Amino acid sequence: MLDTPAAQVPTLSLAMQDSDPDGFAAAFGGSFERYGFAVIADHGIPQDLIDRAWAETKLLFDLPEDEKRQYHVPGGGGARGYTPFKTEIAKDAKVVDLKEFWxxxxxxxxxxxxxxxxxxxxxxxxxxxxxxxxxELFAAFDAAGDRLLSAIARHLGLAPDWFDPAVKDGNSVLRLLHYPPIPADAEGVRAGAHEDINLITLLLGAEEAGLELLGSDGEWLAIKPPEGAMVVNVGDMLQRLTNHVLPSTTHRVVNPPPERRGHSRYSMPFFLHPAPDFLIETLPGTVSAERPNRYPTPITAHDYLHERLVEIGLVKA
Known part of the structure; x- marks a missing residue:
């Protein structure tokens, strides 16, 4: 794991969008097309707010197990509140992930x-x-996500506000993740290889080693953003919408080396979703003779989300 090569994902400044929106859109979209990932600095979420959020997250997961489980909703698909350790499983995986979340x-x-x-x-x-x-943090993520979607719209040749009605009151989720200390012989990994369901994911906390993406040549690559930067990746909804022009890249969180296994790992992904009734219908500009439409039948965001939650074990069919 220590020998995993680093992904050469460029770090982009969201502040560039104000002075050169087309240039930022081209760089951001280009990173998405190549890697399915981007690293974003100057994202506008105040560091003081992030620090307070980390402190609250640690206090939450330090609560007694029986107290946390009072906030678990059996059969609720983990939509809100607490999901206990070893509940979620990556699609097609054989063992559950070594994590708990809220x-x-x-x-x-x-x-x-x-x-x-x-x-x-x-x-x-x-x-x-x-x-x-x-x-407060949910609103800050929402605002940053809107700016990033505007850049994606520009990159795709759409109006900069194309996504605004799609994500207004969208079913986005802020996940607080705790990967507890694990024994050296732990079965499974902290998060098995998977793709995200949503449009885009905005992630804080990836400075702690462990996040890896699967390169186009089949090699795992470590993502190591600068301190304070945000990792952003394409979700399956955006991949479907863009007919795979923007790929949803497989990624995972591997277990740390033995000397670090006694330490917890925390992260905060914001899964940016459209509204439940948004119709995921392939964008005409992404279809051509060389790239035929992979998804001729549209599906609502709500129905698509349900299908995927069944696959990862959070909802019963």
Whole structure:
């Protein structure tokens, strides 16, 4: 694992979008086309907010197991609240992932039209500052994601605001991840090889070693972003929408070397989803004689999400 070569994913500054939106879109889209991943600095999420979020995350996972399990919803697909250790399994994997996590979703007004498809948030009694911090962080991720989707739209030859109606009140999820210390002979890995379901994923916490992507030649490559930078990757919904012009790259989180296995690893991915009724229909500009439409039958984001949650064991068919 220590010998895993590093992926040569360039680090891009989101601040460049203000002065040169077309240049940023070309660089960002180019990184997505080549790797399915990009590294984004100057993403606009305040470091103070991130620091508070890490502190609240550690306090949450330090709670007693029986207290955390009070916030687990059996049969809820892990949509909100707590999902215990060794619950999720990567598609086609033989062993479960070595992780526990907590999901925060969008706060919807009473009577919202998506209320039946987007579960209400579950807020723990402890730590006390949890709700206020993560409502604020969710909004900050949302804003950064909107800016990145605008660049993707430009790269694809669409209007810069093309994704705005698609993601307004979207079913995005902020996942707080804890990979506990593991024994040297642990079966499985912290997160098995998988692709994400959503449009794009924005990830904080990848500075801690372990995240790897599968290169086009079949070789695993380590992702090592600069401190404070965000790793962003294509999800399967965007891959489907773009007819694989933007690939959803397989990735995993490997176990650390023996001397680090007594340490926890934390990360915070924000899975940016469209609204449940958004129709994932192949963009005409991505279809050609050389690249025929792989997905002639459209599907709603809600139905697609359900199919995938069944595959990874979070929802029963």
């Amino acid at each position: 999901h925060v979703g969008r706060e919807l007004a009473a009577g919202h039209r998506y209320a039946d498809q987007m579960a209400p948030n579950i807020w723990p009694d402890r730590p006390e500052g949890f709700k206020s911090v993560f409502v």
